[in-house]
Amino acid sequence: MSLNSKPLIIDGIVGNGRMLGALGSNGELHRLWWPQIACPQHVNEFLFGIYVENWSDDVAWLNSDSWTHRQYYLEDTNCLVTSSTCEGLPVAVEVTDFCLPDSDTLVRIVDVTSLEEALVNVKLFASASFAICESARYNAVQFDKEHDAMVFYRHKHAFAIGSERECTWYEAGKRRDMLTTRAAHRTQHEPAEGHETQSTHSMHLNGNAVAMGMHGALSWNFVLSSEESLSIPIFVSAGDSLDSAIATHKASKSRGAARLLDATILYWHRFVQSSRRLHTTNESIKRLFKRSALAIKLLCDKTGAVVAAPEFDEDYTRCGGYSFCWGRDAAYITTAIDQAGYHDLVTHFYDWTLKSQSPDGSWAQRHFMDGRMAPQWGLQVDETGSIVWGMWQHYEALLAAKKDEKALEFAAKVWPAVKRAADFLTIYIDPDTKLPLASKDLWEERQGEHIYSAAAVYAGLKCAGDLAQLQNHVVESEPWAAAADNMLDAIYKVGWSEERGHFLRVLKLQISEQTFRENELKDVRVYSQTEDKGYVRHYANIDSIIDASLLGLCVPFNVIRANDKKMQLTAEEIRKRLTVPGVGGLKRYEDDHYIGGNPWIVTTLWMSLYDLRRGDVESSKQALQWAIDHQTDLGLLPEQVDRVTGRTAWVVPLTWSHAMYILTVVALDEKKEI
Helix, strand or coil, X not given: CCCCCCCCCCCEEEXXXXXXXXXXXXXXXXXXXXXXXXXXXXXXXXXXXXEECCCCCXXXXXXXXXXXXEEEECCCCCCEEEEEEECCCCEEEEEEEEECCCCCEEEXXXXXXXXXXXXXXXXXXXXXXXXXXXXXXXXXXXEECCCCEEEEEECCEEEEEEECCCCCEEEECCCHHHCCEEECCCCCCCCCCCCCCCCCEEXXXXXXXXXXXXXXXXXXXXXXXXXXXXXXXXXXXXXXXXXHHHXXXXXXXXXXXXXXXXXXXXXXXXXXXXXXXXXXXCHHHHHXXXXXXXXXXXXXXXXXXXXXXXXXXXXXXXXXXXXXXXXXXXXXXXXXXXXXXXXXXXXXHHXXXXXHCCCCCCCXXXXXXXXXXXXXXXXXXXXXXXXXXHHHHHHHHHHHCCXXXXXXXXXXXXXXXXXXXXXXXXXXXXXXXXXXXXXXXXXXXXXXXXXXXXXHHHHHHHHHHHHHHXXXXXXXXXXXXXXXXXXXXXXXHCCEECCCCEECCEEEEEECHXXXXXXXXXXXXXXXXXXXXXXXXXXXXXXXXXXXXXXXXXXXXXXXXXXXXXXXXXXXXXXXXXXXXXXXXXXXXXXXXXXXXXXXXXHHHHHHHHHHHCCCHHHHHHHHHHHHHCCCCCCCCCCEECCCCCCEEECCCCHHHHHHHHXXXXXXXXXXXX
8 A cells, every 4th residue: 555645845834842734835734743743744645625516527626736725824823824716616715724732633724615696515525544653554544423533543643533513424444536426416506607517426425434544534515605604623633542532632622613723823923922022124034033933933842852844755765854853953943042032942952952862972963853863874073062052052042031040050950961972072083183083064975074063063162161160160171171272273274275275174084985096096185994894995185175064163153253364265265156146045065966956045044144243244134135035935944945946945944944044133133234
């Protein structure tokens, strides 16, 4: 039994920290994660369809090309509205999707409005297919007659779907394209003048109540007069058993969808109102600032972890997956959240890091939401440095918010983890170069001693020293300070290329045998080593490719000042070589081929922050405007923008992109430059 293929680009998201839904521009629910926002995912397909007696030949499913859609978030909320009309049908459909803040329930309010002067006889179909835990095996579905709900279940996950309005029909077990048709009896409602469709079949569901499989459907029949609307609120409630899913479903229905929508709108409005107050009067900047905060909140799991993006490439067809927590991304994200005023979310994340830290004091490349190690390519030492740096940023943010007691409590709580991390970082140093030993770079593509990683480790060691002083453990921090000082010297001495006039990306880069042979012929400095079990590894002494991550030396890690001559020369090389002609924005590095080598929101805003530090306000503002110009229709920021068309190219939304936007806006706003 095969599962449906799903789009790689997500249009909209709704959620509550335990449940996360990803939807298309037509309102189709493509994915639903629960009880964590990154894993597992359960929906194979969830669609609505409309059948109008004497107008329809078949059910018009809302993902068909005959429908036209408009989609938007209710202002300052994470409630998503999809309005749809269909050529040849006398009704309009509007679906409002939102997750209850205090319950494991997704509410889908379907409003159907007549566009015809005569009475119209309408059937609304909700067809769902649940591949629970992303598996087509061992699923079952049954209709609960007592609670008028279709229940999908597999082991310890169950989902109950039903409405406040009792359904007319139900059917368990058949795929959407196999649902029953039967001969239609002609009704008194004739087609409108000029309408030639004479339907000979009418959709109905056969009443089968139990099935082994993924599929189930419900329908509601009703008659609408001219311009009349009918609301059918559909509740999708999750539980760890059939009984718990039904209990949640029953409780949600009893509160009423209209009241729940009002309460959810109020919840999100209060969330937005609690954020930082900006000086700027620029509405486009403020609107995307609020949307960024709202998006990041959805991507913060109740465990404290922050997901990089909702997953979209489950089979790793073009990447290695995004539905994990990276310590590096999260350090930037939590710093942005702090600056936006949401300090409790940040504290919750760093509480999570105390549980996810490895025994040796490092943090793995990425984790599942529960803190367990996720699939990875190997250690990225910048992750550990970034987390310690982020902890100090949070301490300072709490002080700035006049939360002195919480700041001291936080520092004391994280101190044991900081000490373990700093001890690890001090040991994980190449005695020859004084840089961190080889690990994967921040882009997860190459193994070597990376200058960006050195910047993150340097910042982590310096911040660990600040926390040590705060905890009266100065003596313990002396080796950290020495290692940081040596690393700074090394960045200037071995990380700088006088010949090329910029900082190098990486030293001791591991390369393939083919590249090794080619470089030997070109007289490039390479070498080989026989390592464990007799394996021969090949290395290039340096890699001089210009990489936007070299901006990390200045922003955010403050290793080198923005007006330092070497930093300026490096930044100008980045601008010159990485700016994409025509579309604009910065790609990651010179020979970037990932998804075609497109400009990124992150790298472009990285340059914006650097420009601001060196006093070039206009360039900084131009880069910010570029990011604003390349948000999606719903105000979400992608990872990449297509280098030719300027359209969204990859990953929506990327949490790190939204974080960089907040950091840039706050930096400019503090100077009252926007």
